[in-house]
Amino acid sequence: MIAAPKFPPFNPPRRILMGPGPSDVYPEVLAAQSKPTVGHLDPLFVGMMDELKALIQYAFQTENEVTVAVSAPGSAGMETCFVNLVEPGDKVVVCRNGVFGERMRQNVERCGGEVVMVDNEWGEPVDLAEVEVALHANPDAKFLAFVHAETSTGALSDAKGLCALARAHNCLTIVDAVTSLGGVELRVDEWGIDAIYSGSQKCLSCVPGLSPVSFSPAAVEKIKARKTPVQSWFLDQTLVMGYWSGDGKRSYHHTAPVNALYALHESLRLLANEGLENAWARHREMHELLKAGLEKLGLEFVVEEASRLPQLNAVYIPNGVDDGAVRKQLLEQYNLEIGAGLGALAGKAWRIGLMGFGARRENIALCLRALEDVLN
Numbered sequence: 001m002i003a004a005p006k007f008p009p010f011n012p013p014r015r016i017l018m019g020p021g022p023s024d025v026y027p028e029v030l031a032a033q034s035k036p037t038v039g040h041l042d043p044l045f046v047g048m049m050d051e052l053k054a055l056i057q058y059a060f061q062t063e064n065e066v067t068v069a070v071s072a073p074g075s076a077g078m079e080t081c082f083v084n085l086v087e088p089g090d091k092v093v094v095c096r097n098g099v100f101g102e103r104m105r106q107n108v109e110r111c112g113g114e115v116v117m118v119d120n121e122w123g124e125p126v127d128l129a130e131v132e133v134a135l136h137a138n139p140d141a142k143f144l145a146f147v148h149a150e151t152s153t154g155a156l157s158d159a160k161g162l163c164a165l166a167r168a169h170n171c172l173t174i175v176d177a178v179t180s181l182g183g184v185e186l187r188v189d190e191w192g193i194d195a196i197y198s199g200s201q202k203c204l205s206c207v208p209g210l211s212p213v214s215f216s217p218a219a220v221e222k223i224k225a226r227k228t229p230v231q232s233w234f235l236d237q238t239l240v241m242g243y244w245s246g247d248g249k250r251s252y253h254h255t256a257p258v259n260a261l262y263a264l265h266e267s268l269r270l271l272a273n274e275g276l277e278n279a280w281a282r283h284r285e286m287h288e289l290l291k292a293g294l295e296k297l298g299l300e301f302v303v304e305e306a307s308r309l310p311q312l313n314a315v316y317i318p319n320g321v322d323d324g325a326v327r328k329q330l331l332e333q334y335n336l337e338i339g340a341g342l343g344a345l346a347g348k349a350w351r352i353g354l355m356g357f358g359a360r361r362e363n364i365a366l367c368l369r370a371l372e373d374v375l376n
């Protein structure tokens with residue numbers, strides 16, 4: 001026998017989460033998650049799932065029938081889009097201006113797709129002119145894949161313009177909206193996005209572990225016309241679609257994460273009550289406040305003003321300042337988490353998130369005061 005380990009219950013402190021996600025979770029969302037678990041085929045739960053679908057459609061601004069929450073984090077939403085759409089031999093133009101564009105490339109390769117890269121510097125948005133050149137040079141490309149809000153740098157790319165370019169070259173679009181959803185303008189139908197995925201724990205301020213995704217009718221057609229079955233059984237949308245809609249609706253596919261879905265329902269309900277445009281404006285307004293304070297402290301932004309994400313503020317660490325020591329002190333003395341630099345910006349920048357419930361005055365005041373204390 002292995003001896004039974006005996007531990008006290010885990011009691012996390014109440015941190016203020018101002019990193020790249022998870023963000024501060026709405027208290028209402030935590031309360032929703034602790035409601036009684038019902039069966040995932042219970043008629044009451046099925047009714048809640050119908051509301052949840054309508055709420056995700058609102059957040060994405062889409063009428064796409066295939067709009068669901070994948071029962072796994074944003075990375076699984078990413079993989080859902082690629083494994084369903086990209087068949088061996090399909091050519092995909094992938095834009096890379098940070099960590100997540102590189103992950104898109106890896107996904108395409110694992111699907112057996114042929115990758116054409118469009119690279120931009122870290123901290124810059126995707127360059128439309130370079131994408132146009134790549135699409136022109138590759139008339140057989142089937143997809144354009146890009147990250148709307150690059151969380152590794154804080155750069156926002158022109159999703160509307162990129163989708164228009166893709167359409168002009170007969171490409172479907174695969175868009176990473178993990179950090180953009182709920183924080184900046186995003187209009188799936190109007191912009192003509194074909195496949196999109198997000199995450200629960202960034203500007204939706206829900207608990208981590210769920211990924212809203214949506215597929216346009218053209219994307220669904222491409223999936224239905226596949227010559228080979230989707231390699232992943234769990235992420236195969238042709239199977240999941242049956243669970244969320246259609247004949248035999250809610251037939252068993254996998255056990256839905258019941259309580260996590262209560263949480264997502266509540267966070268999207270709060271977003272709908274606030275109104276998307278109000279939420280976008282609040283993120284912008286809070287960003288301006290934080291920016292003014294950070295500049296007063298002498299901190300410089302990684303990204304040019306025009307393409308700066310309000311919800312992810314990457315600033316250079318001043319010379320001679322110990323990155324790890326500062327973040328440790330913020331965490332231990334102020335219960336405040338800010339993000340470290342990722343990839344090319346590791347050790348060089350901090351990433352300060354203003355996401356969802358976290359994008360509010362108290363958080364900004366605390367963050368600025370704490371940073372000032374610690375830097376002095």
Ligand SMILES: *Cc1c(COP(=O)(O)O)cnc(C)c1O
Binds near residue numbers: 073075151176177199
């Ligand atoms: C966080 C993030 C992901 C991955 O989401 P997880 O929930 O961590 O799997 C993907 N893309 C972007 C842009 C992100 O910010």
